[in-house]
Amino acid sequence: MEGKRFAESGEHAQQWGNVLNGEGGAVVTTRVPPSVAGKMMRLDKLDGIGPARYADNLAELNSTMNGIRLWP
Numbered sequence: 001m002e003g004k005r006f007a008e009s010g011e012h013a014q015q016w017g018n019v020l021n022g023e024g025g026a027v028v029t030t031r032v033p034p035s036v037a038g039k040m041m042r043l044d045k046l047d048g049i050g051p052a053r054y055a056d057n058l059a060e061l062n063s064t065m066n067g068i069r070l071w072p
Contacts, residue, residue: 002056003058007052008053013027015050
């Protein structure tokens with residue numbers, strides 16, 4: 001895979017982080033325009049946790065997101 005998965009909520013990202021990495025990780029947040037998010041593959045309930053998107057055009061994503069911040 002040459003892309004990145006994104007949770008649609010911080011709470012779900014925290015759950016995935018705990019499952020994948022234990023409880024020592026950090027969750028970050030960003031915003032992307034609906035026109036870019038709409039191009040991403042979306043699953044309603046990835047791994048039984050919640051909605052997630054998969055971005056395979058990372059150059060477009062990086063050029064349109066509004067920075068990266070710690071969540072919450």
